[in-house]
Amino acid sequence: MLDFSPIASAFTVAYDWTSLASSSRRGKKYPKVHVLELSKCYQREGKRGQIGYRSYFSIFTPMLMSQRFVAIDFETANADLASICQVGIATFQDGELIETWESLINPLDYFDWFNVEVHGIDEYDVVDAPTFPQVASEILRRIENRVVVSHTSFDRTALYQAMVRHKLAEVPCQWLDTARVVRRAWGQWSHRGYGLTNVCRELGIVFNAHNALEDARAAGEVLLQAFRATGLGLEEWIIRARQPINPEANEPIAREGNPEGVLFGHEIVFTGALVVTRREAAVLAAESGCTVAGDVRKTTTLLVVGDQDIDKLAGNDKSSKHRKAEKLISKGQKIRILKEGDFLHIAGLES
Structure with missing residues (x-):
């Protein structure tokens, strides 16, 4: 029999960092939380059947079990994924966006021109922003023991690297990569074209790319469309995303190269x-x-x-x-x- 230990009870809290008023030239937002709801949840450690890897995950109340998840996205100051300069989190429940939270972050690191060109955030925007350790508890509170959604593994790795850099404990949660979902839900994107911008354009999802909160919201909406397109729910997609695109493709990885290929001989x-x-x-x-x-x-x-x-x-x-x-x-x-x-x-x- 499984041993479940309660780790949180339902409560609601209002939260506002009014002391962190923005001096940003672009009007970027610092942490602001309107309402946070934590349902009673439980933690289990162990192997999950055929997936077979060590993980933590939540068992929510029946109303929340099938469809509650949190989408997250990070922007970074440079090629080091630990140099997080913006975070956005969007919470979905029963097919609806119920809450958003975002913050600029001072990475205490340099800004590469390439990254600035992508997301538009530079060192002037974050001069008065909190550092990662200062917002880590808020991120933890939102994703701990939740199903956490991101498009590709970039955001999972960025969070891990930032935690390591600042000597913080790894967050127990269940990750779901929507890029892997897209490649299995829609055949036209099984091998290419599954970037968030392209997929959202084709699915009719309007968002401002490379803004952390907008990217997080878009990833969550992509997952909702995958639910509707396939009939699979959140729990089913957690399993399906870790299987091959063609589940029956079990042939060995080793193979000979095409003599006409550009990399022949390697x-x-x-x-x-x-x-x-x-x-x-x-x-x-x-x-x-x-x-x-x-x-x-x-x-x-x-x-x-x-x-x-x-x-x-x-x-x-x-x-x-x-x-x-x-x-x-x-x-x-x-x-x-x-x-x-x-x-x-x-x-x-x-x-």
């Missing part, structure tokens, strides 16, 4: 959590000419690194394949380490 290995499935990455690599192997060895020439699956790193910053590749490189073996996005660009999947 042997490639994948590590980390990829946006595409491992099998799809293998097919794409083989079509591009690579011999695909399951592990790093003396014949490996390319290692593609996705966002690391935090649950599988066993306390390390890099996967065992990544560490093995670096060890071989130090001994003189020529191995090029690529990010997944760079590999997809070379292979022609992304422009």
Whole structure:
């Protein structure tokens, strides 16, 4: 019999950081909360059937169980994912947006011009903003023991990296990647075109891209449309998103490369959590000419690194394949380490 321990009771609180008045030239918002409702929830630790990984998740009251989730998005000051400069959180319940919260964050870090061009936030906008440790408790209060939705694993990794940087404890919650949902819910986006902007345009979801709260809201609305399009609910999508796009595709990842491919002569290995499935990455690599192997060895020439699956790193910053590749490189073996996005660009999947 499962041992459930109550960790919170229902309450409502009003909250307003009036002391953090914005000096932003663009009128960006600092933390402001109108009403926060926490239902009674429970925590369980252990394996979840066929998924088989250590996780925490909530069991809500019957009214909330199937459809309550929190969508989150972060913007960063530079390529370091820990340099969070904006957070947006949108809470959905029973198919409706019921609450939003957003804040600028002073990352105590430099702003790269590329990132500023993307989201429009610079060092002047955050000069009076709270730091990440100052807003961490508010983020925690909203996502702890909830189903947390984000589009791609960027936001999950950013939160983890920020927590590590500031020596804060990891947040127990259940993540659901809406990019993986989109690729399984709609066939036209199974291999490409599943970026948030493109998907929202096709689904008729209007939002202001690269604003954290707007991106979070849009990801949540995409998930609601996936519910309606497929008939699957939140719990079903948590399971389905971790399965292959084609659930019956169980063939081995190893394969020979196309002699006419642009990368013919290379042997490639994948590590980390990829946006595409491992099998799809293998097919794409083989079509591009690579011999695909399951592990790093003396014949490996390319290692593609996705966002690391935090649950599988066993306390390390890099996967065992990544560490093995670096060890071989130090001994003189020529191995090029690529990010997944760079590999997809070379292979022609992304422009």
